[in-house]
Amino acid sequence: MYKDYSVEKLEELRKELTAEYEAYKAKGLHLDMSRGKPAPEQLDLTIDMLTHCLDGDYKSENGIDCRNYGVLDGIPEAKELMMSMLGVSENEIIVGGNSSLQLMYDTIARAMLLGVLGGDKPWSKNEKVKFLCPAPGYDRHFAICESIGIEMITVPYKADGPDMDMVEKLVSEDEEIKGIWCVPMYSNPTGITYSDEVVKRFANLSPKAKDFRIFWDNAYCIHHLTDTPDKLLNVLEEAKKNGKEDMIFMFTSTSKISFPGGGIACIGASAANINFIKSQMTYQTIGYDKLNQLRHAKFFKNADGLKAHMLKHRAIIGPKFDVVLNMLDKEIKPLGIADWHKPNGGYFVSFNGLEGTAKRIVALCKEAGVVLTDAGATYPYKNDPKDNNIRIAPTFPTVSELTTAMEIFCVSVKLASVEKLLAK
């Protein structure tokens, strides 16, 4: 454990690590672990969808010509497919276009401009609009808030989800708090899944703002990495028990199932919310791309088809997570300078180093040709108060590239940690 080392030993170690680091740097590598991006082999799994999937057949099961105008909320078979992902009913879903991020952005834009069901005015008519942001979290969620001028309040994570004492207290006291971002399963980046208790407390929030919404981004709902996957309680069903179902907006997509940017996305919500959203959305578009919805429905067929397909993804990316976790276990764990969570699914490993080392580690890696997500990106305003969280995205590089990248990562972690300990 580094903390037991003498200054002399640390000084010596620094020299050794610097030499090791410089040797990697000299190789002039270019490796990217910055984004949760599927590898090309994963995209090959759905390649048939791009070719013969629609041969001579372009009608939905209810007879709609998917090549022509119409159908705001999605064709029945695409709804069926995505209902299985979110656990909602036919009248609780809108299947949209190629991006759940866009559905979330548009949902907030509509709330700002027009208001949500049960609100008495658009959010933007308030002097200030605030969101709770459990962190570390998804940088693009926070970026939406920042771009629209929504004030973000950071909420820390506990082992089983956001700090619910804090969430309950804040939403019950402050009417300007209109929403909270959640990635409830295999959370980006922590990898944890909200416990039943956390979900139940979400489903029973009593916000002061009656136009408050929970943005439940269930991006990784079927993205398991083990035979004993996490289980997430259905927040909409729980909320119904409390008569609070209108508080929930759920989202997911096939971006990491079929094609990122070429998949389909959806909103799940109470039937009343869905009707209200459709009444606003009908001015934005005549309908989303039904041909791509049909392609997906034909290719995956049903929930079992999706499930079987996700095993193929797991076979490709599981070994990559193993590389990351095994190397961290071997190289870093004995040194007592960091911790991380072994996720049962999702796309990330969230790494917590010594306080004040994250930026340095990312910089060292970058100099040696390994691009990581910017340190701080997982916090509102890119401000990680402890400067210790780094999001590792193992899926895109090959196993061999990843191994090299993790070697560089580990030596960078050690070097930055020794520097930190010596500076004390």
Add this chain to the structure above:
Amino acid sequence: MYKDYSVEKLEELRKELTAEYEAYKAKGLHLDMSRGKPAPEQLDLTIDMLTHCLDGDYKSENGIDCRNYGVLDGIPEAKELMMSMLGVSENEIIVGGNSSLQLMYDTIARAMLLGVLGGDKPWSKNEKVKFLCPAPGYDRHFAICESIGIEMITVPYKADGPDMDMVEKLVSEDEEIKGIWCVPMYSNPTGITYSDEVVKRFANLSPKAKDFRIFWDNAYCIHHLTDTPDKLLNVLEEAKKNGKEDMIFMFTSTSKISFPGGGIACIGASAANINFIKSQMTYQTIGYDKLNQLRHAKFFKNADGLKAHMLKHRAIIGPKFDVVLNMLDKEIKPLGIADWHKPNGGYFVSFNGLEGTAKRIVALCKEAGVVLTDAGATYPYKNDPKDNNIRIAPTFPTVSELTTAMEIFCVSVKLASVEKLLAK
């Protein structure tokens, strides 16, 4: 000419027309001329795009894997294709998703929430926001304004475009006027194309609001119906001559070239506008569907490919326009109770009956099984002050269906006109 008929003759005519009308009604038909919807035969023209178009090839010409994340503004070959439609350069375009309506709505939503280039605050921070609406115009343009609470001011049409004296006067006097809707070529529904003088006057507007924008929806830019198509001056190039290029937002799509709802759409604007829009749009989406962009680029290849393809559409829909125009010429013209414009392209025939008859004609048609666009729909707030404009959309029905529908339309026009003349 009906106006020369005696009351007795009109009374007799009413009986005859009523009998004729009742005979059609008894047939129990169901015919739809309500929307500008391509016929199934037109959709068959691009059917190969749905199947083998991407066989084994999913990289853009600059090496991007179109199956994965990235590229906010479109792949180069899709840009190239759509640049030819709008007449803009590489840095003056964003290729988006499946809907130009959505790009327009989102552009207004961003202007409301965030503001446009050169504005000192979001539009929504003004007490009131107004748009000029040349009418008759596209109902979905007006619906966007209405849904967002933008006040609409109707501007009448002249033979060669909107009344520019009125446009110039209003925009120069009223800072709350932030935009104007234009369908400059084969206008929806009038079918006229703006004259060079009108385009030049648009390109040289001096609005009081420095964050004023012209929404130039060039939906029918290559949708010609004759060998001597209309020509439209390039408004962006004209505006550059006056240093006013930032005032223009252009839009178009392939909705009526490939597939409605399954096509690709774009925004054209000055490079400065495009950069500004991208800086806002990057929070809404990681990128639009590049696979569909690639499909379109591979299928149409280039501007010549598009041009050749549009001849195939013309071969299908040209005869339908002929049915409408020939029957109007034969049945209605001699009676002096209506006028219309023979369009050289686009999707509509705009019919002007006697004042106060449009609602009645549409109702009569509906009762006899022919669905037309609602009377008034082509005006802001659905309020046609003269109640005389009807939009005829001939493309979707077969020639035989259309012939029957037009027979019913003509008898309904005659009957409503006789009723009107008798009521005077």
